[in-house]
Amino acid sequence: MANAIFSSLPTTIFEEMSGLARATGAVNLGQGFPDDPGPPAVRAKAAEAVLDGYNQYPPMAGLPELRQAVADHYGRTQNLDLDWASEVTVTSGATEALAASFFGLLEAGDEVIVFQPFYDAYLPLIRRAGGVVKLVSLSPPHWRFDRGMLAAAFSDRTKLVVLNNPINPAGVVLPDEDMALLAEFCVAHDVIAVCDEVWEQVVFDGARHRPLIGYPGMAERTVKIGSAGKMFGLTGWKVGFLCAAPALTHSLARTHQFLTFTTPPNLQAAVAWGLGNSDAWFRDMPLGLAASRDRLTEGLRREGFAVLPSAGTYFLNVDLSGSGIDEADRDFCLRAVKEAGVAAIPVSAFYEAEPVTRIARLCFSKADATLDEGVRRLAKARELSLKATS
Numbered sequence: 485m486a487n488a489i490f491s492s493l494p495t496t497i498f499e500e501m502s503g504l505a506r507a508t509g510a511v512n513l514g515q516g517f518p519d520d521p522g523p524p525a526v527r528a529k530a531a532e533a534v535l536d537g538y539n540q541y542p543p544m545a546g547l548p549e550l551r552q553a554v555a556d557h558y559g560r561t562q563n564l565d566l567d568w569a570s571e572v573t574v575t576s577g578a579t580e581a582l583a584a585s586f587f588g589l590l591e592a593g594d595e596v597i598v599f600q601p602f603y604d605a606y607l608p609l610i611r612r613a614g615g616v617v618k619l620v621s622l623s624p625p626h627w628r629f630d631r632g633m634l635a636a637a638f639s640d641r642t643k644l645v646v647l648n649n650p651i652n653p654a655g656v657v658l659p660d661e662d663m664a665l666l667a668e669f670c671v672a673h674d675v676i677a678v679c680d681e682v683w684e685q686v687v688f689d690g691a692r693h694r695p696l697i698g699y700p701g702m703a704e705r706t707v708k709i710g711s712a713g714k715m716f717g718l719t720g721w722k723v724g725f726l727c728a729a730p731a732l733t734h735s736l737a738r739t740h741q742f743l744t745f746t747t748p749p750n751l752q753a754a755v756a757w758g759l760g761n762s763d764a765w766f767r768d769m770p771l772g773l774a775a776s777r778d779r780l781t782e783g784l785r786r787e788g789f790a791v792l793p794s795a796g797t798y799f800l801n802v803d804l805s806g807s808g809i810d811e812a813d814r815d816f817c818l819r820a821v822k823e824a825g826v827a828a829i830p831v832s833a834f835y836e837a838e839p840v841t842r843i844a845r846l847c848f849s850k851a852d853a854t855l856d857e858g859v860r861r862l863a864k865a866r867e868l869s870l871k872a873t874s
């Protein structure tokens with residue numbers, strides 16, 4: 485018998501929408517990946533590393549040069565003091581880092597607090613690891629939690645809380661007070677935080693990413709997860725990092741060794757180089773993305789869409805009801821890709837219970853011409869929807 489936790493699930497919403505976009509030739513503002521091919525110097529280093537011999541199994545925990553570069557990068561950019569040798573493990577993307585966290589830290593029956601909207605890999609992995617999911621619902625337009633919501637979710641049985649910040653799909657960068665509140669609950673209830681910070685470099689307008697691991701009492705109880713795919717706009721590379729205190733790192737690395745054991749060494753070498761030589765990229769990449777966000781926002785507003793603010797990630801959200809559209813998000817997104825040639829992601833897909841059903845997520849890490857064509861086609865989808873439902 486197949487395992488029901490995985491086999492009963494549909495194909496992910498990202499694959500579904502990208503598949504429809506490929507099949508129909510639609511403009512793809514669904515799945516989050518940039519049009520831009522990524523920093524040329526980092527890609528050149530990867531090519532060199534392939535030719536220069538970084539092609540056999542690297543150490544299980546990652547190339548020392550990459551682990552050092554990760555620790556240095558977080559020291560410079562987030563004021564963290566990580567010991568690369570005992571606190572940094574390289575994984576095959578953030579997804580493997582998440583899997584290692586759940587398989588390495590959960591025992592059957594442990595409760596895990598997850599905020600919805602959530603990244604789609606969390607729930608199946610947590611459940612396969614034996615965890616019992618406790619959902620906390622965040623809602624537009626602010627998508628924030630408060631003391632009452634945390635008090636209702638934390639219990640004696642809570643083992644982990646999973647925090648994605650900056651939040652995909654919400655485009656929110658949580659403020660200091662929210663982070664401090666969550667840290668207070670983790671300490672009071674002796675809970676480990678698994679922090680999915682893949683979007684940490686992708687924040688706009690002077691917003692600051694605050695890692696939970698830096699809050700009082702959190703250094704010993706936080707797993708910080710990053711992804712070079714998002715840092716450098718190279719989403720297919722799947723080079724991720726797990727940062728945690730030595731005792732946690734020991735469990736995580738033991739789990740990682742039986743998931744993938746290691747990660748392509750040539751890509752690790754290129755990311756190590758990139759982390760040490762990309763000040764200009766880390767300064768300019770968010771500025772370029774913020775300009776793309778603004779271009780898409782203005783275009784959509786001109787066409788009558790209600791656009792929610794985005795302070796980080798590759799994504800902004802459209803409020804369908806506020807845009808006069810009287811259709812559920814999934815219906816509208818299917819209409820948009822099939823009848824108007826533009827793919828978007830229904831935000832209800834990021835919920836398990838009582839979903840928000842009137843928000844569509846759009847990816848703006850695209851060339852201007854792609855965004856402009858996307859706006860034209862979304863305007864057409866809106867017209868078709870208004871006609872069909874009037």
Ligand code: PMP
Nearest residue numbers: 577578579603648652682711713
């Ligand atoms: N977490 C979040 C919140 C994401 O948005 C993504 C990918 N977009 C991932 C994890 C997966 O990252 P990776 O590709 O490095 O596995």
Ligand code: GLN
Nearest residue numbers: 498499514515516517652
């Ligand atoms: N994280 C990407 C997104 O939100 C998708 C990654 C994937 O397709 N697994 O669009």
